[in-house]
Amino acid sequence: xxxxxxxxxxxxxxxxxxxxxxxxxxxxxxxxxxxxxxxxxxxxxxxxxxxxxxxxxxxxxxxxxxxxxxxxxxxxxxxxxxxxxxxxxxxxxxxxxxxxxxxxxxxxxxxxxxxxxxxxxxxxxxxxxxxxxxxxxxxxxxxxxxxxxxxxxxxxxxxxxxxxxxxxxxxxxxxxxxxxxxxxxxxxxxxxxxxxxxxxxxxxxxxxxxxxxxxxxxxxxxxxxxxxxxxxxxxxxxxxxxxxxxxxxxxxxxxxxxxxxxxxxxxxxxxxxxxxxxxxxxxxxxxxxxxxxxxxxxxxxxxxxxxxxxxxxxxxxxxxxxxxxxxxxxxxxxxxxxxxxxxxxxxxxxxxxxxxxxxxxxxxxxxxxxxxxxxxxxxxxxxxxxxxxxxxxxxxxxxxxxxxxxxxxxxxxxxxxxxxxxxxxxxxxxxxxxxxxxxxxxxxxxxxxxxxxxxxxxxxxxxxxxxxxxxxxxxxxxxxxxxxxxxxxxxxxxxxxxxxxxxxxxxxxxxxxxxxxxxxxxxxxxxxxx
Amino acid sequence: xxxxxxxxxxxxxxxxxxxxxxxxxxxxxxxxxxxxxxxxxxxxxxxxxxxxxxxxxxxxxxxxxxxxxxxxxxxxxxxxxxxxxxxxxxxxxxxxxxxxxxxxxxxxxxxxxxxxxxxxxxxxxxxxxxxxxxxxxxxxxxxxxxxxxxxxxxxxxxxxxxxxxxxxxxxxxxxxxxxxxxxxxxxxxx
Numbered sequence: 145x146x147x148x149x150x151x152x153x154x155x156x157x158x159x160x161x162x163x164x165x166x167x168x169x170x171x172x173x174x175x176x177x178x179x180x181x182x183x184x185x186x187x188x189x190x191x192x193x194x195x196x197x198x199x200x201x202x203x204x205x206x207x208x209x210x211x212x213x214x215x216x217x218x219x220x221x222x223x224x225x226x227x228x229x230x231x232x233x234x235x236x237x238x239x240x241x242x243x244x245x246x247x248x249x250x251x252x253x254x255x256x257x258x259x260x261x262x263x264x265x266x267x268x269x270x271x272x273x274x275x276x277x278x279x280x281x282x283x284x285x286x287x288x289x290x291x292x293x294x295x296x297x298x299x300x301x302x303x304x305x306x307x308x309x310x311x312x313x314x315x316x317x318x319x320x321x322x323x324x325x326x327x328x329x330x331x332x333x334x335x336x337x338x339x340x341x342x343x344x345x346x347x348x349x350x351x352x353x354x355x356x357x358x359x360x361x362x363x364x365x366x367x368x369x370x371x372x373x374x375x376x377x378x379x380x381x382x383x384x385x386x387x388x389x390x391x392x393x394x395x396x397x398x399x400x401x402x403x404x405x406x407x408x409x410x411x412x413x414x415x416x417x418x419x420x421x422x423x424x425x426x427x428x429x430x431x432x433x434x435x436x437x438x439x440x441x442x443x444x445x446x447x448x449x450x451x452x453x454x455x456x457x458x459x460x461x462x463x464x465x466x467x468x469x470x471x472x473x474x475x476x477x478x479x480x481x482x483x484x485x486x487x488x489x490x491x492x493x494x495x496x497x498x499x500x501x502x503x504x505x506x507x508x509x510x511x512x513x514x515x516x517x518x519x520x521x522x523x524x525x526x527x528x529x530x531x532x533x534x535x536x537x538x539x540x541x542x543x544x545x546x547x548x549x550x551x552x553x554x555x556x557x558x559x560x561x562x563x564x565x566x567x568x569x570x571x572x573x574x575x576x577x578x579x580x581x582x583x584x585x586x587x588x589x590x591x592x593x594x595x596x597x598x599x600x601x602x603x604x605x606x607x608x609x610x611x612x613x614x615x616x617x618x619x620x621x622x623x624x625x626x627x628x629x630x631x632x633x634x635x636x637x638x639x640x641x642x643x644x645x646x647x648x649x650x651x652x653x654x655x656x657x658x659x660x661x662x663x664x665x666x667x668x669x670x671x672x673x674x
Numbered sequence: 675x676x677x678x679x680x681x682x683x684x685x686x687x688x689x690x691x692x693x694x695x696x697x698x699x700x701x702x703x704x705x706x707x708x709x710x711x712x713x714x715x716x717x718x719x720x721x722x723x724x725x726x727x728x729x730x731x732x733x734x735x736x737x738x739x740x741x742x743x744x745x746x747x748x749x750x751x752x753x754x755x756x757x758x759x760x761x762x763x764x765x766x767x768x769x770x771x772x773x774x775x776x777x778x779x780x781x782x783x784x785x786x787x788x789x790x791x792x793x794x795x796x797x798x799x800x801x802x803x804x805x806x807x808x809x810x811x812x813x814x815x816x817x818x819x820x821x822x823x824x825x826x827x828x829x830x831x832x833x834x835x836x837x838x839x840x841x842x843x844x845x846x847x848x849x850x851x852x853x854x855x856x857x858x859x860x861x862x863x864x
Binding site for chain 2: 154155157158159161162163164185189190192193194196197198200201202203204205206209210212213216217313314327329330331333368369370371372373374417418419
């Protein structure tokens with residue numbers, strides 16, 4: 145859709161200059177330009193501008209570029225001379241750095257193999273026939289494996305976090321902990337709302353809101369260069385937030401609800417190939433969690449939403465995922481009627497899942513219309529309830545949860561519940577509270593009651609809980625809260641804060657740290673390297 | 675826990691990237707795209723040495739990510755995306771140390787670009803256009819160059835910049851407006 149600024153259709157003029165107009169737009173613009181001298185002039189000037197830019201002189205590629213790239217690949221690192229990297233000039237006068245670099249360059253290049261830049265005959269010739277380095281050539285020994293880059297080390301008590309900061313027109317994503325660790329290579333569509341890192345620490349998946357469109361976008365990035373790959377867009381829904389990494393970090397399973405046709409399906413990203421693909425084709429499927437015992441196969445729990453939902457344990461071959469989207473029912477090793485979205489604990493022993501009757505809103509989002517309640521069970525006997533997660537709540541007339549967000553702690557004992565959308569009467573009044581975060585423990589057998597709510601002061605200033613991540617340390621949570629909704633016109637970005645809550649028990653108050661210090665903007669979500 | 679595929683497994687996957695089949699693909703990429711990528715980056719950063727460095731990094735990254743290139747049709751967007759991100763990253767790092775005197779060092783660096791006498795006039799015009807480009811915000815400059823220098827459609831620019839079709843058209847419109855004022859200051863347009 146074309147957006148106009150003022151009464152002049154500048155965007156149409158710009159698109160006309162680029163040759164990007166539809167027939168309808170062309171007719172509309174022609175009619176306007178016929179009557180508007182200002183737009184006629186803009187069209188003329190911008191056309192001339194394009195001619196000037198496109199006519200800029202073509203500069204030949206430096207003749208040493210090919211051998212430089214070959215050397216860079218061969219050395220498994222970027223071959224940009226280190227003294228040219230501005231970060232290394234910090235604290236050193238530029239001229240001194242140049243002199244030092246020249247001396248060092250002699251030393252370094254003197255030790256290069258013969259196909260290095262300094263001594264390669266091809267460095268002075270034209271582009272070589274093959275610029276791929278000798279490590280690939282058949283006469284060379286087998287290449288040494290190059291370890292995948294992983295997240296930089298930080299203090300173990302801290303979470304990693306994404307941040308979205310800057311002015312509306314130039315905001316950027318950064319990764320930080322106690323300091324800024326990296327800038328992500330991505331034009332941010334909006335605030336990041338969830339993140340999950342693979343077990344080896346080689347890939348970070350995150351979900352971001354897309355402006356005010358009601359959609360989210362999932363991205364994958366790596367510590368290699370923080371370049372980001374778009375894994376797809378999705379409508380915002382009540383369920384389907386999970387970004388589940390297989391235990392070894394090879395597969396990421398996630399759910400997309402298509403903005404085009406509202407169909408919800410499971411997708412997977414294969415870190416070994418860098419590619420993603422649609423896994424299911426039923427239009428009502430959600431990725432839940434992986435079982436961790438993948439000796440020769442991977443097993444993913446997939447749920448189909450329905451009046452009576454059903455969950456399937458789907459095996460994926462270790463060599464390659466299926467080539468075509470499938471109906472999970474046709475390949476499932478296990479099928480559990482009435483169970484939805486089983487979240488397997490990190491140790492593979494337990495699961496939290498939903499029971500109830502689901503239906504779909506006009507916008508395509510599935511939710512529990514009647515009797516939606518989360519339960520606790522064991523993976524050895526899936527579907528056999530070992531207790532309600534909220535044992536003191538009783539659905540009356542089917543009024544129960546529409547939805548809630550749930551996550552396990554790495555210790556497989558603690559779990560958090562937030563955004564609890566309870567439709568019934570509070571039991572007691574105000575419980576469960578959609579603005580609260582609850583921290584339960586399997587080991588104490590209490591489930592979630594009011595006693596498990598974090599202190600109100602932990603979330604002071606919160607308009608909404610955006611995300612909760614549980615730390616490897618017991619009873620520590622990284623909670624992202626919305627603190628400022630921003631302006632609808634986009635002139636002021638929304639703001640979020642990241643709180644590190646150390647849960648206390650008895651009468652002691654929780655200990656809260658505000659992460660990000662004096663940073664302004666959107667700080668969060670936090671996440672832990674498992 | 676008995677995980678079927680360990681971190682060592684992930685490393686083995688990395689080694690697979692270096693299969694011989696990559697050789698021809700990469701050579702073809704370099705042959706076809708090294709010149710346009712270099713010129714695009716040169717117009718992004720306005721410095722021949724930096725453009726060479728960025729182009730170099732771009733192709734090294736491309737080589738390392740070759741396995742993720744599954745669709746021939748998207749090769750151009752994929753490569754320009756890497757180049758764009760690499761250039762932005764370099765500009766950000768450079769901006770961070772500008773106060774350290776790097777600009778002075780830059781100004782003293784000789785210009786190795788070929789400049790025969792016959793191209794003097796054209797070179798002067800180029801310099802004025804280049805100055806105007808460098809005054810644009812980076813995302814405006816990117817968008818304008820991808821459109822006007824690389825002749826990409828709004829859809830293709832969206833693939834490179836990770837933006838929707840509508841966002842690209844809005845951005846390009848703003849870039850043209852900003853460029854107009856800079857070119858006017860150089861006496862090149864009204």
